[in-house]
Amino acid sequence: MNVAILGAQWGDEGKGKIVDLLTPHFSLVARYQGGHNAGHTVYVHRAKFILRLIPAGILHPGITCVIGNGVVIDPQALFAEVDELARNGVDIDDRIVISDKAHLILPYHRDLDLLSEARRGERKIGTTSRGIGPAYEDKIARRGIRVCDLADPAGLEQNVRDNVTARNRLVQDSTMDWKPVLDQMLKHAERMKPWIRDVSVLLTDAMRDGKSILFEGAQGTLLDIDHGTYPYVTSSNASIGGVCTGLGVPPKAIGRVLGVVKAYTTRVGEGPFPTELSGAMGARLRESGSEYGAVTGRPRRCGWYDAVAVRYAARLNGLDGLALTKLDVLDGLETIRICTGYRAGSRTIANFPADTGQLAQCEPIYESISGWDAPTKGLRRFDQLPAAARKYIARLEEVSGVPAAIVSTGSERDDVLRIADFGLRIAD
Numbered sequence: 001m002n003v004a005i006l007g008a009q010w011g012d013e014g015k016g017k018i019v020d021l022l023t024p025h026f027s028l029v030a031r032y033q034g035g036h037n038a039g040h041t042v043y044v045h046r047a048k049f050i051l052r053l054i055p056a057g058i059l060h061p062g063i064t065c066v067i068g069n070g071v072v073i074d075p076q077a078l079f080a081e082v083d084e085l086a087r088n089g090v091d092i093d094d095r096i097v098i099s100d101k102a103h104l105i106l107p108y109h110r111d112l113d114l115l116s117e118a119r120r121g122e123r124k125i126g127t128t129s130r131g132i133g134p135a136y137e138d139k140i141a142r143r144g145i146r147v148c149d150l151a152d153p154a155g156l157e158q159n160v161r162d163n164v165t166a167r168n169r170l171v172q173d174s175t176m177d178w179k180p181v182l183d184q185m186l187k188h189a190e191r192m193k194p195w196i197r198d199v200s201v202l203l204t205d206a207m208r209d210g211k212s213i214l215f216e217g218a219q220g221t222l223l224d225i226d227h228g229t230y231p232y233v234t235s236s237n238a239s240i241g242g243v244c245t246g247l248g249v250p251p252k253a254i255g256r257v258l259g260v261v262k263a264y265t266t267r268v269g270e271g272p273f274p275t276e277l278s279g280a281m282g283a284r285l286r287e288s289g290s291e292y293g294a295v296t297g298r299p300r301r302c303g304w305y306d307a308v309a310v311r312y313a314a315r316l317n318g319l320d321g322l323a324l325t326k327l328d329v330l331d332g333l334e335t336i337r338i339c340t341g342y343r344a345g346s347r348t349i350a351n352f353p354a355d356t357g358q359l360a361q362c363e364p365i366y367e368s369i370s371g372w373d374a375p376t377k378g379l380r381r382f383d384q385l386p387a388a389a390r391k392y393i394a395r396l397e398e399v400s401g402v403p404a405a406i407v408s409t410g411s412e413r414d415d416v417l418r419i420a421d422f423g424l425r426i427a428d
């Protein structure tokens with residue numbers, strides 16, 4: 001059965017760890033959106049791997065890792081990642097597949113990203129400034145350059161010329177030369193060539209042959225371009241719809257959907273965040289959870305678990321199960337709070353609002369639950385959990401409306417409790 005794993009909060013939920021954990025049950029892992037703004041950190045026997053573009057399944061030998069058309073690819077970032085993995089002993093070359101329809105990030109996209117954030121001033125989005133947004137803008141504006149265009153040097157030249165000229169018009173006093181950009185792309189094309197395939201055909205053939213696929217999301221549902229806290233969102237569909245559009249597979253290909261959530265909430269960048277804790281408790285979560293961006297090093301904003309947001313993600317994605325991560329970060333807290341609803345003035349808000357202004361006005365309705373003294377860090381069996389931790393998990397399941405399939409208790413691959421088999425024949 002094919003399973004989609006995606007973020008059910010504002011990203012950084014620990015998707016990389018869960019993808020890595022479940023990969024042995026699949027033949028292929030396919031990433032469907034985002035770019036190298038993602039940063040999945042995975043620890044295997046204390047060795048740290050940060051995966052940005054390459055699916056987190058790469059750490060298991062023999063698994064084919066697919067980068068779909070919904071992903072935007074910066075070739076330099078891709079090669080840097082491949083080289084770094086190779087230096088760390090991960091065999092890669094014949095295991096990567098890149099969609100011929102994926103759009104490319106060119107050097108001018110990075111400049112445009114910085115420029116657009118600077119022009120927004122106070123209203124900046126808080127992007128990672130890696131050119132992801134401008135590359136998606138070009139895609140939608142139908143002037144983007146795709147991987148398949150690398151095979152047609154004449155067409156590519158025209159395209160690069162037009163795009164660099166347009167960029168020079170946008171950026172004051174800019175005289176960027178298109179020729180070095182073209183030469184660089186042609187050089188990249190040589191290295192990428194063996195990896196380029198029609199991903200839709202590849203995945204369809206794999207399914208026909210009885211192979212199963214793990215669909216890997218980046219960022220999180222609340223950062224989805226359509227369903228997230230717009231405009232403080234990413235430029236792609238991080239929620240379930242992105243699987244079909246970003247890989248060229250039909251909805252029926254998705255067997256189960258697993259939503260990754262932290263046992264609390266974090267977000268990076270700007271935008272409303274109802275359960276944000278700005279004082280000592282926020283700092284406590286940030287430090288115990290090492291809540292600093294894997295790609296940018298930016299401190300993440302931290303707050304209590306927001307069940308309104310997770311219920312929203314559950315509805316949008318049709319979540320079958322939760323992978324609850326970072327339970328151990330709450331170890332030692334006397335009291336833990338869960339946001340079960342929102343209030344705006346005297347009104348109760350039933351659904352996650354579309355309007356970010358309205359979301360910013362929402363006050364969380366909290367319930368308090370007892371914390372636990374005994375550490376959960378590194379526990380691998382459910383019956384070892386302190387009773388209060390079990391109660392907390394049960395309450396999160398109840399208020400989120402989704403059962404927990406996996407609970408993670410540390411950053412290592414095996415720091416995990418498997419609660420439900422999730423249809424995957426996962427042995428304890």
Ligand code: GDP
Pocket residue numbers: 007011012013014015016017038039040041042043219289294325326327328329408409410411412
């Ligand atoms: P992703 O982008 O969703 O994969 O998330 P990140 O990799 O940005 O952030 C998750 C971080 O939390 C990584 O550094 C993981 O190693 C770490 N992590 C994942 N699960 C756990 C857990 O259960 N406990 C602790 N303490 N850390 C975890």
